């Protein structure tokens with residue numbers, strides 16, 4: 001059996017296109033384009049790449065992108081003052097503070113400082129609580145994108161056995177909440193889970209978001225399962241080069257799964273497309 005390789009890049013391009021198509025109506029109604037402000041603290045090279053790509057995608061969809069770069073030694077008070085200024089700026093619909101922040105800054109305090117109505121990351125406790133309570137709100141981008149890919153592959157998820165591996169606030173927990181809301185039967189696995197392979201073997205849906213290169217082996221999978229790989233792990237090869245791999249052994253998964261996302265080109269592009277969608281949703285919600 002050979003799995004269908006889910007083309008996240010193509011799906012994300014379609015979503016970005018639908019967001020871009022909806023922007024002119026917002027401009028016509030309000031006299032301004034939706035605005036996303038991204039705050040980057042320090043000089044983590046991967047974060048710089050992500051932020052640049054977010055900026056390009058935002059302007060590509062006809063929205064306003066503003067980047068605020070702060071030095072690694074900026075005080076938490078200065079960062080919180082910038083967030084407060086962005087909260088108060090009516091031209092700003094979405095605020096994203098790129099994580100991770102330097103160690104002397106409390107990410108929890110920064111997240112809590114963002115106006116929940118502008119929290120396009122969906123990380124604010126108010127939005128996390130809304131998601132857990134089944135109320136409308138801004139939903140974290142990566143799990144939103146995973147859900148879209150799952151529904152595109154499988155249709156209705158109700159009654160499916162879903163396994164989420166990883167319990168981060170960014171992916172694992174909101175992913176589990178979204179799957180519960182979609183009426184799947186959800187198991188949340190993590191570093192203390194015993195016999196992960198046995199859980200994988202029961203799952204119609206596997207979402208792997210743990211950051212362990214190729215942790216999930218192909219022969220663990222239930223035949224025909226839909227496998228969504230959120231992992232982005234850079235590993236060293238014997239020839240000194242590096243390679244990006246997911247949390248799932250892709251070549252092995254192809255043999256057993258029904259559907260599998262590649263790394264790169266699977267979940268990654270969906271995250272940015274969902275960020276654009278959240279920015280447009282926030283802009284509409286703020287302007288009534």
Ligand code: GUN
Pocket residue numbers: 096097098099100121141142170271
């Ligand atoms: N760092 C890694 N992923 C994300 C994300 O989705 N949002 C933010 N703000 N930082 C991140």
